Each structure stands twice: as C-alpha cells, then as structure tokens.
Amino acid sequence: MATRPPTTPRSADPVRLRRRALLALGLGAGAAPLLTACGGASTSGGDGGAGTVDFLSTQFTPVEERQRFERILAERITAASVAYNPVEPGVFASTITSQVAAGRVQVDLVGGLHGDLAPHADRFENLDDLAGKLADRGFPAEIAALGRLTGTSTSYLPWMQASYVLAVHRSALKWLPSGADVQTLTYDQLLDWAGAARRGNGGKPVLGLPCGPKGLYHRFFQGYLLPSFTGGQISTFHSAAAVQAWQYLKELWAQTAPASTNFDQMQEPLQRGEVLIAWDHVARLVNAPTAKPDDWVMAPAPRGPKGLGYLLVVAGLAIPRGAPEADRAREVITGLTARETQLDVLRQNAFFPVVDTPSAADLPPAVAMAAEAVRRQQGAAGAILALPPVGLGNRDGEVSQIFKNCFKEICLDGRPVRPVLDTQARQLDAILAELQVPCWRPDPVAAGQTCRVG
Amino acid sequence: MPTPTPTAAPPPTAAPAPTRREHRVRRTGRLPVPLLLVAPSVVFLAVLFLWPLAVGVLQALRADDGFTLDHLRRMLADPYFWPAARNTALLIVVLIPLQFAFALAMALLLRDRPRLSGLYFYVWCVPLAISDLAAGLVWLSIFTDRGYLNSALVHLGLDEGHAWLSYQNPTTMFVAVLLAELWRATSLVLVILVAGLQNIPRDYDEAAAVFGATYWQRLRHVLLPQLRPSLQVALILRTILGLQTFAVAQALTGRNFPLLVGETYQWHVTLQNEHVAAAIALVLLALSIGTATVYLRVLRDPSHGRSR
Numbered sequence: 177m178a179t180r181p182p183t184t185p186r187s188a189d190p191v192r193l194r195r196r197a198l199l200a201l202g203l204g205a206g207a208a209p210l211l212t213a214c215g216g217a218s219t220s221g222g223d224g225g226a227g228t229v230d231f232l233s234t235q236f237t238p239v240e241e242r243q244r245f246e247r248i249l250a251e252r253i254t255a256a257s258v259a260y261n262p263v264e265p266g267v268f269a270s271t272i273t274s275q276v277a278a279g280r281v282q283v284d285l286v287g288g289l290h291g292d293l294a295p296h297a298d299r300f301e302n303l304d305d306l307a308g309k310l311a312d313r314g315f316p317a318e319i320a321a322l323g324r325l326t327g328t329s330t331s332y333l334p335w336m337q338a339s340y341v342l343a344v345h346r347s348a349l350k351w352l353p354s355g356a357d358v359q360t361l362t363y364d365q366l367l368d369w370a371g372a373a374r375r376g377n378g379g380k381p382v383l384g385l386p387c388g389p390k391g392l393y394h395r396f397f398q399g400y401l402l403p404s405f406t407g408g409q410i411s412t413f414h415s416a417a418a419v420q421a422w423q424y425l426k427e428l429w430a431q432t433a434p435a436s437t438n439f440d441q442m443q444e445p446l447q448r449g450e451v452l453i454a455w456d457h458v459a460r461l462v463n464a465p466t467a468k469p470d471d472w473v474m475a476p477a478p479r480g481p482k483g484l485g486y487l488l489v490v491a492g493l494a495i496p497r498g499a500p501e502a503d504r505a506r507e508v509i510t511g512l513t514a515r516e517t518q519l520d521v522l523r524q525n526a527f528f529p530v531v532d533t534p535s536a537a538d539l540p541p542a543v544a545m546a547a548e549a550v551r552r553q554q555g556a557a558g559a560i561l562a563l564p565p566v567g568l569g570n571r572d573g574e575v576s577q578i579f580k581n582c583f584k585e586i587c588l589d590g591r592p593v594r595p596v597l598d599t600q601a602r603q604l605d606a607i608l609a610e611l612q613v614p615c616w617r618p619d620p621v622a623a624g625q626t627c628r629v630g
Numbered sequence: 631m632p633t634p635t636p637t638a639a640p641p642p643t644a645a646p647a648p649t650r651r652e653h654r655v656r657r658t659g660r661l662p663v664p665l666l667l668v669a670p671s672v673v674f675l676a677v678l679f680l681w682p683l684a685v686g687v688l689q690a691l692r693a694d695d696g697f698t699l700d701h702l703r704r705m706l707a708d709p710y711f712w713p714a715a716r717n718t719a720l721l722i723v724v725l726i727p728l729q730f731a732f733a734l735a736m737a738l739l740l741r742d743r744p745r746l747s748g749l750y751f752y753v754w755c756v757p758l759a760i761s762d763l764a765a766g767l768v769w770l771s772i773f774t775d776r777g778y779l780n781s782a783l784v785h786l787g788l789d790e791g792h793a794w795l796s797y798q799n800p801t802t803m804f805v806a807v808l809l810a811e812l813w814r815a816t817s818l819v820l821v822i823l824v825a826g827l828q829n830i831p832r833d834y835d836e837a838a839a840v841f842g843a844t845y846w847q848r849l850r851h852v853l854l855p856q857l858r859p860s861l862q863v864a865l866i867l868r869t870i871l872g873l874q875t876f877a878v879a880q881a882l883t884g885r886n887f888p889l890l891v892g893e894t895y896q897w898h899v900t901l902q903n904e905h906v907a908a909a910i911a912l913v914l915l916a917l918s919i920g921t922a923t924v925y926l927r928v929l930r931d932p933s934h935g936r937s938r
Contacts, residue, residue, distance in 0.1 A: 266899045389884040435775060437797050437886060570902035577901055581709050588797055589709075603707065 229258045229504050232271060233287035235491055236525060237262040241459075244524040252517040255507035258285075265292055269570065272296050272496055281498040285505040290322050290490045291564050291572045293332050297325035300494040304330045306506050313513050314532035319490050322566070332492035333509055334530035336521055340395060340487055341549040343442065343461040344473045348452035351376045359552060361478040363404065363424060370431035370453065377452075381433040384451030387583070388440035392457055394576040397583065399487025399562035400455075401425060403618045404480025409562060411619045411630040413604060414597040421480070422586050422593045429587040437588070457489070458546045462526040469541035476553035483558035485618065490563075491527070522547070566616035571607055578604045605629045683915075689908035701905040710896070711910070714888035720804065721889070722872045725811055729868060730861075732812070733819035738849070741827050751824070758817045766881025769810035770795075773802075773882065797886045807887055810878045815871065819864045826860025827853075862929045869921045873914055890914050 236245045242262055249258045263271070268288060275281045276299040286293070286300075293300070307320070307330040315334050325331040344358060351373035352358060356365040370383040387393040398409050405421035406412035433451050442454035446464035454461065455477060465472035477486055493512060495505045511517060518529035526543050528550060539547065553559065565575050578600050585596045608627055615627035691697050705711055736754060740747050757765065772778045773794040780791040794802045830853065838848045854861075876891040885896065890910055898907035 266902070269902070434796055434798050435793060438775070438795070438884070573901040574903055585709055599707070603704070606704075 227256070227501070227504075229256045229284045229501050229508050230282060231258050231260045231285045231287065231508070232268060232283040233260065233262050234265050234268045234289065234292045235262060235287055235527075236260075237264070241525050245521070248517060248520045248524065252514070252520060253508055253511040255511060256501070256504040258508055268292055269295065272299055276496055276498065279498060281496050281500065283496055284499040284501040285493060285495055285508055287335055287491060287493050289564070290492060290566065291568070293492050293494055294325055294566060294568070295570050295572070296494070296496075297331050299497055300325075300331045301497055301499070301502060302329045302331070303333055303495065303506075303509075306330070306509060307333060310510065310513055313515075313530075315530055318561070319488075319530055322490055322563070323492055332494035333513065335491040335493045335512060336518065336527035337491070337530050338458050338489040338527050339550045339553060340392070340400065340455060340457050340477065340489075341461065341546065341553060342453065342455050342475045342477060343446060343464055344454075344475060345446065345449075345452040346471050346473060348373055348382055349473070351382075358473055358475045360556075361475065363401075363428075363478045363480045366478045367424070367428050367431065370428060373453070374431050381431055382452040383428075383431055384433045384439055384442055384445050384454040385436045386439050386442050386454075386456045386460065387436045388438050390440040391436075392460070393436075393583065394579040395457075395487055395564065396455060397425075397579040398564065398576070400477050400485050401480070403485025403560045403562045404478070404482055407482040407560065408619045408630075410604070410608070410615060410627055413629045414594075414601040415630065417481070418597060419593050422582060422597065425583070426587055426593070458528075458550060459526045462542050462546050465542040465545060466540070469545065472542075472545065474545045474549035476549055476556055479556070479558065483560045484553065484556045485560040485562050486553050487562045487564065488554075490530070560618045562618045563616045566613070568607075568611060568613065571611060574607055575604065578607075601629045686908050686911055686915075689904055690912045693905075701909045705906050705909045705913075708893075708906070710885065710888045710893055714890050714893045715913075717804070717887055718873060718875070718890045721808065721811070721875060722869060725808060725872055726865070726868055728808075728812060729816045729819050730864070732816050733823050733864075736816075736820050737823040737827055738853075740824055754820055755817045757814045758821070760814065762814060762877035763881055765810060765814040766878040769806065769813070769878070770881050773806045795883050795886070800887070803883050803887045806882055807875075807879045810882060811872075811875055814878060815868065818871075819868055822860050822864040822867070823857065826857050829860075830856045858929055862925060865925050865929070866922050869925070870918045873917055873921075 231249075236242045242260065246260050249260060265288070268286070269292070271283065272286060273296070275283060276296075303323075307323075310333065319334045319337065320330075323330050323332045323334060342358075342361075348369075349358060351369060353365055353368040353372065356362075356369065361369075366383075370381070373382045374380065385391075385393050385396065401421050401424075402409055402412070402418060405424070406415055406417040408415075412418055433445075435445070435450065439445050441460040442451070442456035443461050443464040445451045446454055446461070447467075454464075461474070465474070476484065478484075493509045495502050495509075499505055513531055515529070515531055515533050518531055519533055521527050522529055523539055523543060526546060528547065565572055568575055581603075582596055582600050585591045585600075586593055605628060608629065612626050614625050615621055619627065690701055691699070693700060736750075740751055744750075760768075770777070774780075775791060775793055775795075779794065784791055792802070793799060794806055796803070834852050834856070835848055838852045843851070874891050875889055876895065879887055879889050880892055880895075885892065888896075890913065894907045894910045894914070897903050897910065
C-alpha cells in the first residue's frame with residue numbers, strides 16, 4: 177500500500193535516463209567523425225593517411241594533367257602509395273614555411289620548379305645520400321648543380337625539365353619572308369613575318385604572346401629576348417643593347433594580337449584559331465597540335481645579335497625537414513627519376529626527362545614535335561642558356577614583375593624605353609642589394625659575388 | 631506652507647541603496663558590472679581589430695633594421711599604384727551617386743506599394759545573395775571577347791566583336807566594372823533605404839500633400855531630411871565597400887584595370903612582399919577613415935548641431 181507513490185517515479189526514472197543516454201550516444205556518434213576530422217586534418221587536399229606519401233606540388237594543376245600524373249604514380253610507383261596535391265605557388269610556399277616552422281610537418285615530398293624550391297633551401301633535408309645512389313641516372317651536370325641550393329649539399333633532386341618554343345600553324349608559313357626558315361628564324365625575320373602575316377590576314381594580327389595574368393611572358397624577356405640581344409639578363413638590364421631589345425619588342429608588339437594580355441596559355445587561342453604563331457612553355461603549347469599534328473610546326477625561338485637565348489626550366493623533388501614518411505618519400509623520388517617514369521611523364525604531360533633516356537619511338541606526334549624543337553633549340557649554334565632567376569626566395573615574383581613592368585610601360589603605355597629601363601633598373605638593383613645573391617646564367621656566375629645591374 | 635515631507639522622504643529610503651550595491655559588488659568579485667559587460671567587446675576589439683591594425687602599420691613602416699619609408703616609396707614608384715588609385719577614385723565618384731539614385735528611386739517606388747511590390751523587392755535583392763567573384767564571372771561571360779554581348783551583336787550583324795575588356799579600351803573596361811558593381815551592390819543601399827523609409831511616419835508626407843506640396847517638394851523637404859541617418863549609414867558603408875572593390879574587377883579585367891585592393895592582393899600573394907601590401911592597405915584605411923569623417927560632418931543633422 178505504501179509502495180505505490182514511490183514506484184511510479186522510480187519506474188519512470190530509468191526510462192528517462194535511458195532515453196537521454198541514447199540521445200547523448202547518438203549525438204556523440206554523430207559528432208565523433210566530425211571532431212576526429214579536425215585533429216591533424218590535412219589542409220593540402222588529399223590525405224592518404226599513415227604510410228601514404230603526401231606529395232605537395234606546384235606542377236600539373238590543370239585537372240587533366242593531374243589525373244594523367246596520378247595514373248603514372250599509381251602504375252609506376254610501387255614502393256608507396258602517393259597522395260598527389262597540386263597547389264598554387266603561394267599556397268605551396270606558405271604550407272612548407274608554416275609546417276616546418278610549427279614542427280608539425282605533414283607533407284612528405286614536395287615538387288616544384290627551381291624557383292618554387294629555392295626559397296626553402298633550409299627547410300629541406302639533405303639529399304646527398306640519395307643523389308649519390310641515383311648517380312647512375314645521368315642527371316646533366318648543370319641541372320644537378322641547380323639542386324645544390326645551399327652551395328654544397330643537395331636540397332632537391334631534378335624531376336623534369338621543360339623549355340619554351342614557337343608553335344606555328346602551317347597556314348601562317350605562306351607569309352614567311354623569302355629566304356627565312358621557320359626552324360632558324362632571326363628576331364628581325366619574326367618581325368617581318370608577323371607584319372606580313374597581319375597584312376595578309378586582313379589587318380588582324382596572327383602572332384600571340386602569353387601576356388595574361390597567369391601567362392609566362394616575363395620568361396620571354398628574361399630568357400629569350402634579352403639574352404639574344406644583350407647576352408645577359410640582369411647585368412645588362414639597361415645597357416644600350418637592352419634599349420634596342422625593348423625597342424624591338426615595341427615594334428613586335430604592334431604586330432601582336434592585343435588580346436594577348438588575356439592569354440594565360442597559348443594552346444587555347446591557337447586551338448581556337450585566334451592566333452597562328454605563338455611562343456610559350458611547351459607544356460602550354462602541346463595540346464594545340466594534338467588533334468591535327470600535320471597542320472602544325474614547332475620551332476626553336478628566334479636568334480638575336482648575340483645568339484639564341486633560351487630558357488631551361490627545371491623542376492625538382494625535395495623532402496621537408498621532419499617529414500613523417502621521409503624514407504618512403506626517398507623511394508618515391510627513386511621511382512620518379514626512373515627512365516620509364518620519366519618517359520611516361522613526357523608522353524602524357526610533355527615535361528622532358530632529366531635523366532639519360534633513349535628517345536622513345538612511341539611518343540605522341542605533338543610531343544615528338546615539341547621534343548624535336550627543344551632539342552634543336554638546345555643544340556643550336558650560338559645557343560645561350562638562361563635560367564629563371566635563382567636564389568631570390570620570395571622576391572622572385574618581384575623581380576619578374578620588374579620585367580613585366582618594363583613591358584607594360586614600354587609596350588602598353590607607350591613610354592620611351594630609356595627612362596623606363598632606368599627607373600626599373602633602380603628598383604631591380606634595390607632588391608638585389610638586399611638579397612646579396614650571385615648572378616645566374618646567362619650573366620657571369622661567380623659564387624660569393626653579388627649580382628647587380630651593371 | 632511648503633511641505634518638504636515628500637522631498638525629505640527619499641533620503642531614508644535611499645540610504646540602504648549603497649549597501650545593496652556594495653553587496654552586489656562583493657558578490658561579483660570586486661569588478662563593477664558595467665566593466666564586465668563592456669569587457670568582451672573591448673577584448674574583441676583589441677584582439678581582432680586593434681592588434682592586427684598595429685601589426686599592419688608596423689609592417690608597412692618597418693624593415694629589418696628599424697623604421698623606414700622604403701616600402702611607401704616602393705609603393706609610390708610602382709607603375710600600377712597611381713593608375714590603381716585613380717581607378718578606385720573614379721569608380722567611387724561615378725558609382726556611388728548612380729547607386730544612390732537607383733536605390734532611392736527603387737525604394738520610393740516600393741513605398742508607393744505598386745502591385746507585386748514584394749516580388750520586386752525580392753528580385754532586386756537577389757544580387758545580395760551572390761558573391762562578388764561569382765558576380766564578376768557572370769559579367770565576364772557577358773563582356774568577354776566571345777561572350778554573350780559580342781555573340782548577340784554578331785548575331786544582329788552589328789559588330790565583329792568589340793574587345794570590351796582589352797587594355798586598349800579603358801573606357802569600356804571601366805564601364806563593364808561599373809555595371810557589374812552597380813548590379814551587385816545597389817541592393818545593399820536599397821535594403822538600408824527601404825528600412826529607413828519604413829521608419830518615417832506617413833503623417834508628415836500627408837500633411838505636406840494637404841498643404842499643396844508637389845511630389846518633388848515633399849521628397850526634398852520632408853522625406854530626404856528624415857532619411858538622413860539611413861543615407862549616412864548607407865553612404866559610409868558603400869564608400870568603404872567601394873574602396874574595397876576587388877573580386878568583380880579581378881574577374882573582369884585582371885590587372886588591366888588595377889584597383890587598390892587588387893594591388894594589395896597582388897603584392898601580398900603574387901609578389902610575396904607583405905610590406906608594400908601593408909602600405910597600400912594603410913592608404914585604403916586612411917581613405918576609408920577620411921571619407922567616413924567627411925560624411926559624418928557633411929550629413930550631420932543641423933538641428934542637433936545647434937542644440938549642442
């Protein structure tokens with residue numbers, strides 16, 4: 177009789193508790209994956225988890241290139257599974273800097289152009305042992321030397337190389353000046369050709385340059401125009417020969433498609449037929465002839481009074497200090513520098529090998545054409561090898577911007593050449609005075625000697 | 631005859647109040663309540679506003695070896711800085727009056743409650759929900775060389791395709807950015823003005839109408855003066871946001887039509903020089919504070935000024 181009042185609450189209590197516990201359990205189960213995802217999450221894209229080599233790179237950002245490279249990784253790299261994350265150079269730099277500074281490195285392997293890697297020399301592991309082991313690969317000495325960022329020890333190993341050439345639609349060949357051969361053009365002939373082609377095309381220019389926001393046109397000035405006219409890049413920056421070079425460019429620009437300031441990659445306007453002659457990075461040209469290779473010619477860049485200046489682009493592989501899977505990353509580097517892998521990359525993404533490879537017969541026609549143009553360019557008599565700026569760290573963009581500024585003021589704004597060069601030379605010199613780095617080719621290279629505008 | 635009792639009464643009742651306050655202070659642990667209430671916003675301001683501001687100023691004025699004006703000089707010598715400053719100023723001078731004219735016309739139209747006015751309001755507010763970059767890309771698809779506009783013109787046989795966004799045509803480039811910004815940001819002014827108009831009693835307007843004031847007279851002497859606070863808020867907001875125009879211009883013209891914020895981005899991300907980026911940001915900050923001060927002074931309610 178007396179038991180009735182207490183029993184009701186007691187019997188109700190367990191039910192309420194059980195319901196609440198169930199609710200908490202459900203919430204907990206729902207929240208757990210979210211919360212665990214926050215801990216140590218990779219902000220750099222795909223994260224393969226433990227045992228996977230996290231590969232951060234500035235190369236192969238376009239999605240088709242990325243997919244092709246990921247297939248190569250899956251097929252050729254058996255030592256470890258690799259999570260490939262292509263990012264913009266800014267993200268690349270800040271990821272390496274912040275992870276190494278915080279002592280929480282999650283990236284195991286980084287790949288980038290020489291200029292992307294050079295600023296981080298002290299954040300990379302010493303790869304001398306690996307370089308010794310891979311000596312039989314036959315890296316060209318000048319390329320291997322670039323990887324020794326600190327002067328003596330190897331900071332990165334060469335990964336692949338590229339260059340810039342001319343791509344020409346055959347329909348433009350009919351305007352070639354008499355006696356000119358597209359494979360051995362001079363800059364004067366290029367100007368005549370562009371002018372004749374423009375007149376022949378009803379006043380619409382057919383020559384294009386990649387002067388868009390993400391275009392690589394500064395490399396044209398740094399590695400092609402200026403070395404060909406002046407024999408240097410920095411030391412001759414405002415010499416009389418440089419004035420002549422920019423004067424020439426002003427005339428060439430008058431025959432160039434004005435829409436060039438929107439072109440980031442020349443293969444697209446070439447494919448659309450918007451331009452018929454273009455200079456660009458081979459990887460940014462190679463899709464143009466893919467569909468109808470017979471309609472296209474690829475040729476070395478023209479030569480100037482001092483010779484045929486050309487730029488060598490080198491990409492390398494490095495391991496950040498404190499990378500959790502450093503050993504596996506070394507195996508991945510070994511795999512990526514293997515001859516078959518290098519040929520695969522050439523076949524699919526048009527980046528050239530940095531190791532001794534017999535030229536493969538089964539290259540796609542467009543790639544074979546590009547390879548031939550690069551080979552002719554490198555082997556041309558009087559070729560002047562130029563490198564993208566070396567050792568400028570995060571000032572690389574500013575130095576390239578100096579060349580872009582010259583182009584903007586001289587060609588787009590129509591300013592007189594001499595005062596523009598003098599002003600920009602002062603800016604360039606101020607940056608170099610701070611950096612205290614030696615020059616790079618084609619300027620006289622001397623370790624310990626500071627590079628300055630002459 | 632004066633009866634001081636009612637006034638004399640309070641002292642004894644007021645006497646225990648201090649003890650109650652003391653008691654409360656003791657309970658909350660010495661800190662007075664208002665300070666506690668203000669503290670979060672003070673901390674918030676200090677951590678998220680003042681500190682970054684100080685860091686930014688230092689970044690613009692410091693080098694490795696002490697203070698320097700090099701970064702400011704570098705900024706001034708950059709061939710993009712003055713065009714960027716000029717474009718930003720031009721955009722604001724042309725954009726803001728246009729935006730206010732449009733927004734005011736639309737708000738007044740809505741005030742008259744035409745049929746489907748609710749629908750109009752929602753349609754006009756659509757751009758508010760769209761990010762600047764998306765808006766820029768939409769307009770890019772219209773103005774680009776082979777975009778909708780040129781396709782339509784070619785279709786009509788009017789043009790062979792004008793390069794609207796080419797560096798050779800700075801005027802059409804400016805007009806394209808102006809149109810895109812006008813489309814994107816006018817709705818913000820509209821929302822503020824509609825809210826402001828709703829707070830104005832209709833009695834004044836009706837009284838003026840009864841006395842024979844024309845629509846224009848009522849607008850000028852009755853509505854606009856009462857709308858002044860809303861106009862002030864909208865003007866300050868829009869000018870500061872106008873100074874920050876970035877994504878639309880970036881998507882449409884890249885660096886062909888440089889703007890100050892775009893240059894900050896350029897220096898910080900592409901050129902990796904945060905010092906010069908901070909210097910440009912300082913210029914923007916000074917401009918924002920300057921324009922806000924001017925607006926607050928010019929649009930000050932004169933009656934308020936007199937009473938003070």
